Amino acid sequence: MSAAAVADLEHPPAITPASEMRVAVLGTGKMGGILLQAFLRSGLFTQSQITATVAHEARAESLSHQFGVTVTTDNLAAAATADVILLGVKPQQMTDVVQKIAPSLTSKKLLISFAASVKTSAIEAAAGPGIAVVRAMPNTPAKLGAGVTALCRGAHVSDGQLALAQRIFDTVGRTVIVDEKHMDAVTGLSGSGPAFLYIIIEALAEAGVNVGLPRDTATLLAAQTTFGSAKMVLETGSHPALLKDEVTTPAGCTVDGILELEEGGLRVTLIKAVKRATQRARELANP
Ligand SMILES: NC(=O)c1ccc[n+]([C@@H]2O[C@H](COP(=O)([O-])OP(=O)(O)OC[C@H]3O[C@@H](n4cnc5c(N)ncnc54)[C@H](OP(=O)(O)O)[C@@H]3O)[C@@H](O)[C@H]2O)c1
Numbered sequence: 712m713s714a715a716a717v718a719d720l721e722h723p724p725a726i727t728p729a730s731e732m733r734v735a736v737l738g739t740g741k742m743g744g745i746l747l748q749a750f751l752r753s754g755l756f757t758q759s760q761i762t763a764t765v766a767h768e769a770r771a772e773s774l775s776h777q778f779g780v781t782v783t784t785d786n787l788a789a790a791a792t793a794d795v796i797l798l799g800v801k802p803q804q805m806t807d808v809v810q811k812i813a814p815s816l817t818s819k820k821l822l823i824s825f826a827a828s829v830k831t832s833a834i835e836a837a838a839g840p841g842i843a844v845v846r847a848m849p850n851t852p853a854k855l856g857a858g859v860t861a862l863c864r865g866a867h868v869s870d871g872q873l874a875l876a877q878r879i880f881d882t883v884g885r886t887v888i889v890d891e892k893h894m895d896a897v898t899g900l901s902g903s904g905p906a907f908l909y910i911i912i913e914a915l916a917e918a919g920v921n922v923g924l925p926r927d928t929a930t931l932l933a934a935q936t937t938f939g940s941a942k943m944v945l946e947t948g949s950h951p952a953l954l955k956d957e958v959t960t961p962a963g964c965t966v967d968g969i970l971e972l973e974e975g976g977l978r979v980t981l982i983k984a985v986k987r988a989t990q991r992a993r994e995l996a997n998p
Contacts, residue, residue, distance in 0.1 A: 899989030
């Protein structure tokens with residue numbers, strides 16, 4: 712390691728404490744709104760630290776009323792005063808919005824995009840030389856603080872900036888850091904995953920009705936069983952196959968059910984679904 716690199720590690724660039732930062736959320740729609748609410752709920756950022764933007768004046772007014780933060784349609788003004796800029800517009804609008812705020816960007820600011828399929832290199836090209844860009848892929852359970860977000864870093868992101876991005880998305884659930892080459896796979900698994908799991912829950916509930924349970928009871932049993940099983944995997948750290956074995960007694964009921972699942976190809980179907988969604992994410996990222 713060169714002397715300069717060692718010196719860099721000893722004196723990492725100073726990062727403003729979160730309590731003193733200014734944050735802009737450009738494009739505060741469904742996901743931007745979920746994040747904004749989580750910042751306020753968790754106390755990571757207060758109302759006076761946040762500026763949000765939207766496309767329409769009327770929406771700016773109602774959002775400002777709802778959250779008590781400054782909401783405008785002026786991206787450049789919002790970005791100019793911010794240390795951290797979250798980009799929540801639709802993928803096809805991203806380059807245009809970043810080009811417009813580029814004059815306000817400096818190497819000290821952090822851009823975090825949570826738009827699906829937009830690569831850090833595309834944002835860096837629109838932002839200008841040396842700008843730090845983190846890309847995030849959250850999922851919809853973020854709404855209840857039970858999301859999972861994958862983060863990857865662009866070319867100019869320091870460890871401190873990546874840690875800050877992680878703190879920001881920890882407000883809506885768990886975070887994982889991946890190489891950008893894995894972001895399409897993340898989209899296929901945890902991005903699309905809630906839809907796959909809702910179908911599984913719906914099917915389990917339908918099965919409950921089929922064997923005589925009232926629909927509400929069947930849905931509760933199916934959803935809580937899915938939740939509890941996920942919690943077992945996350946909190947015991949045991950391999951899912953081992954946990955499955957614990958439920959499966961010799962010549963019991965579960966093993967008969969498992970045989971049906973295997974015959975129906977559930978396992979292979981889920982693998983194919985994630986592969987296909989990943990492939991589609993790749994197509995959208997490379998039109
Ligand atoms: N929803 C999800 O589950 C999810 C998950 C992962 C990633 N994402 C990503 O999050 C991004 C937003 O998705 P969404 O579902 O939240 O969409 P959305 O609800 O349609 O939100 C988009 C927001 O952008 C605003 N907007 C449009 N043009 C703008 C501009 N030029 N300047 C400032 N704001 C502008 C819109 O303002 P108005 O309200 O005034 O129209 C709207 O509030 C997308 O890139 C998507 O890929 C979403």
